[in-house]
Amino acid sequence: MSWPNNKSDGDKRRNAAQYVRMSTEHQRYSTENQADAIQRYAEERGYKIIQTYSDAGKSGLSIQGRAGLSQLIYDIEAGETDFKTVLGSGPIDFRLSA
Numbered sequence: 001m002s003w004p005n006n007k008s009d010g011d012k013r014r015n016a017a018q019y020v021r022m023s024t025e026h027q028r029y030s031t032e033n034q035a036d037a038i039q040r041y042a043e044e045r046g047y048k049i050i051q052t053y054s055d056a057g058k059s060g061l062s063i064q065g066r067a068g069l070s071q072l073i074y075d076i077e078a079g080e081t082d083f084k085t086v087l088g089s090g091p092i093d094f095r096l097s098a
Contacts, residue, residue, distance in 0.1 A: 013048035016085040019072055021055040031056050034089040042087055050083055051075075 018038045020031040029037075031054050042049050053068040063069060075081050
């Protein structure tokens, strides 16, 4: 029987990305707080966060101006990801035509 000699060799967690967004600085949950909560959620459920996409100070009504979300969509469509799950603190909701 062989034993993993470091944590990454025996890591059975599934890779995931996280998306965090905050529309204003007055919002209760900062992107850092969201990321911390997502990290705890991921660890409890066997996920390993390997990529973070973030949009601070951006409205959730449109994809325009949301570089983090745009990059996430691009990476997925281009097959540039090493994850199959995206975790967020709320629904990823936008209007493509807005």
